[in-house]
Amino acid sequence: MKSIQIQVKGIVQGVGFRPYVYNLALKNKLFGWVNNDDQGVNIALEGDTLNLENFLNTLKNSPPPLAKIDSIRSEEKKLQNFKSFEIIESKTTSNKSTIISPDMAICDDCIDDINNPENFRYEYALTNCTNCGPRYSIINTVPYDRCNTSMAKFKMCSKCEEEYKNPLNRRYHAQPVSCEVCGPKIALYNNKNEQLSKDIQSIIDIAQKIKEGKIVAIKGLGGFHLVCNALDDKVVYELRDRKNRPTKPFAVMFKNLEQIKEHTTLTKKEEEIITSKEKPITLVKMKNINSTKLSKYIAPNIDRLGCFIAYTPLHHLLFKYLNTPIVATSANLSDEPILRFKDEVIEKLGGVVDFILDFDRDIINACDDSVVQVANDDILVLRNARGYAPTSLKLSSKTNKKILALGANQKSTIALAFEDNLILSPHIGDLGSITSIEYFNRTIKTFKRFYDFEPDLIVCDKHPNYESTKWAKNQGIETIEIQHHYAHVLSTMAEYNLDEKVLAFSFDGTGFGDDGNIWGGEVFIADKKEYKRAYHLNYFKLLGGEKSIKEPKRVALSLLFDNFSLEEILLLDNPTVKAFSQGEIKIMHTMWQKGLNAPKTSSMGRLFDAIASLSGIAQIQSFEGETGLQIEMAYDKTCNKSYRYKLVDEIIDLSICIKEIEKEKNKILICSKFINMLVDLVIEISNKFNDLPIVLTGGVFQNKTLLEEISKKLTKLNKKYYYSKKIPLNDGGISIGQIYSQLN
Known part of the structure; x- marks a missing residue:
């Protein structure tokens, strides 16, 4: 007999980790307990040495589908003679470092639930489990417990509570677990804020409005989409006119992969990404204009289509009553962040939308859809958001400072480094309006709250007129400026943990150069500490x-x-x-x-x-x-x-x-x-x-x-x-590069 204590760090909360450990312990005839704290998951185990080894091997090699293990530390302890294995209460420490999980698309099991008339969640538009659903968008702080999320106000009914408390159920401690009886409700409104219908009827009604050629707003995981029939030239053109968006392509949401194939030519890798658990918007080759029924106004002048498939239960139920693909573009004003609340949509886009489909589970942290493409038969993240962000990288050694990096002015993101963690926020957007600057500020406050984080050092761009640079200089904290194109180089080096001299081609649109000119066609000889313009x-x-x-x-x-x-x-x-x-x-x-x-x-x-x-x-x-x-x-x-x-x-x-x-x-x-x-x-x-x-x-x-x-x-x-694959090659990766320059 042997007794060990294990600490697991990474994305290990809100992903079904504790019930997984519980079942794995029972399978291996081990006794002890498991709990969460602000740093990760703690496990105490006692049992036969061989069974302990089997447990650890399985934990390392086959974790839950949404988990991402950064480290597993185990040490031998004195035997305490546990008589059972239990999941015990979460505890709070003074050192928060557990990684927040991104929001995830609905899993197949939950799709089966909402399509099964015998299931008590039949046609419930906000179902989820430990393998899917909202995470980052609903959390206030860690640990990831219901009281720390926007689900705190919804008291579980007896059926949901039974699942929530059963370690053998996939909804065990799924914090947003709910049903039609006890959970958030959906409702349809007109643009005068008058409620028209609710529950499944509201989805049936909005499907009808889309068929009739109306422009509507539908709440997703991290914000609202503007939606219309993607096959209808008249309404797509009308959306362009109302939104004052002449040619920028619209993303299109489809019912399933088969529907996408009717309009595009896909590689195997593109199929794999489109149907992955993240379900990002994926840029693919559109079929010839004569081979597709999609509106010619979806992506004028180009042959690429940003497409994705339904990723929430609400979307799946919508497509039950609607057979056409839909335009699904972020509901926002130009250069502003995605909108989170119905009243904001009415105030800012009341002249754009005719109807709004809303639900009363608040979005605490806005999060746009991720955008990716395939290059060299591998993923290339263009906009790092839902499904992928917050993104965590493990550092090769611990940093002795808490560092905050503020990114660039366009495609803004922030990044944090503490201990051996490097964390990239979801896409914030361009800092070209008061609202987007407020969102930038709110994101900084959110990540500070997640990790009780107060920076010792702020890193920003050299451009004196960037809003992020101005913000940095007003904080009264040591600030270091990093040249824009050098930060691009460092962001790729960070992704691969490179610590050597490189020949770097840093090609982009705009960045403030060391000589005061606008750089953007640069070749550097660079390492983590310096660069020379070759x-x-x-x-x-x-x-x-x-x-x-x-x-x-x-x-x-x-x-x-x-x-x-x-x-x-x-x-x-x-x-x-x-x-x-x-x-x-x-x-x-x-x-x-x-x-x-x-x-x-x-x-x-x-x-x-x-x-x-x-x-x-x-x-x-x-x-x-x-x-x-x-x-x-x-x-x-x-x-x-x-x-x-x-x-x-x-x-x-x-x-x-x-x-x-x-x-x-x-x-x-x-x-x-x-x-x-x-x-x-x-x-x-x-x-x-x-x-x-x-x-x-x-x-x-x-x-x-x-x-x-x-x-x-x-x-x-x-x-x-x-070249960067997981971190955006564009300005969305700048904040990661800024931080990397300051690491030992």
Whole structure:
């Protein structure tokens, strides 16, 4: 006989861990107890040595489906002669470190329950168990007990309580457990806040409203969606008009995988991700416009579709009464966070929605839908949120400081480091409005509350006008600024725990450079402590500053000014030149000459914009990254030609490339040769530093074609390379990189 005490850390609360341990202990004829505390799960075990070994092996190798074990520590104790195995009460310590579980999509067992007329949860829209349902979105603090969630006000009925107290039941200590009798209720309202129906009737009614061509708001796990019939051109166009969203693609929710296949072409990996327990929005290839009945206004001008399948019981019941896919886009005002409350929806989007389907389980922490794509037959997280976030990484050693990192201004996230934990918050969004800054503040307070966390050090971006930088400097705490593109590099290094020198290609749209210019086409030699700029795109001017981001023609004209005289430009037969009047070109030339509202940039993202304009693909863009998607769509894989460039000292000189593009008239050829040139550029520079592993980072590498073509060549040359997969390559990963720079 032997007695051991075990401590398990990681995502081990709210995931059925204690009943799993209880059943495993009974199976192995072991006695003792299990409980939760703020750091994880504690287990006391007594029994035969061989049975203890079996227990530990099973625990390590086959934990519950939603659990993520970071560490298991066990030590031998004096025998106490336990007579049974029990689940005992949670206890609170002064050192909170248990990891909060992300919200999860409904499991198959719960789907069976709501579809079974014999089950007392038949057609109950808010059912869940330890294997699925809300977690992060309903929790106030740890430990994850019902009293610490928005379910505290709902007293369980006898049937639910019986399941909740039975360790052999999958709803044992599932904190949001409830049913029609005792749990939260759903109801349908019009945009004047008048209740129209409730319970299952409200779902039947809203399905009918969608069929009739109405625009509705439906509450999900982490916020509301704006919803309409995805096959109806008229209503999708109306939604664009009401929301003032000209071309940015809408995500589409489908009943099941089979329905998605009617409209898209999927790889096996994409199928696997779409049907995974996280059920993220996945960007996939849309079928030819003639092969799909989806509205042409869903994703105008591009061939990608963001699709996902029903992930809550409410969604599943909706599709029971509705056979068409639905647009399901975040209910928010432009640049603001997703809305959590019905009254907010009526106040801010009353002119957009006709009806609202609500339920009275409060969303404490808003959480958008995750967005991913497949590249190199592996997942690439673009927006880290529901299902994946909060995301935890285990550090190789403990940090002696509590560190808070504030990310960037766009695709904002925060990150925390304490002990050996590195935690990334869900996507917050762009800090471009008072509401989004409030949400940023609220998220910081939430994570401080989760872990009783007060930072010793704050890390932020160097940009003096970022809201996050301003916030950092007002806290009276030691603050360190990290250059934006270096933070991109560090975020990838953090994902792979790299602690060595790397050759890093950091390509994105915007970031404040050390010389005061806007960087974005950077090649660094870097490690955890320092970086050196090895190469960068030759500076060009952004005519009109911020305005040039929405008008690619301004960026392209600036590059023409760099390479041709004004007289030559006025005579060019070119899509960019045709997009301006001659008078406008002359005014722009003066701005360019005198540097009036024309900041210098080395941005690769803006270069993509310029190529879109010069090729005639787009002169205006209505959302970030639109030109990149369109260039990728035009890429011809059979093209093996490339534009020329020069490496002069630290400069990547593209003047030859711009002159060659101006002579080209075929947009497919222009886009294909441009991407091939970038592949050549990465390979040539990497060959100059053969001893260094390569990091590819920044939002530009979300371009699947570019990433895959570079990966192919690097693999062929047997070069070691890294790019972020679980942490966003875009600005959503910046906060992780900022923290990584400060770790020992």
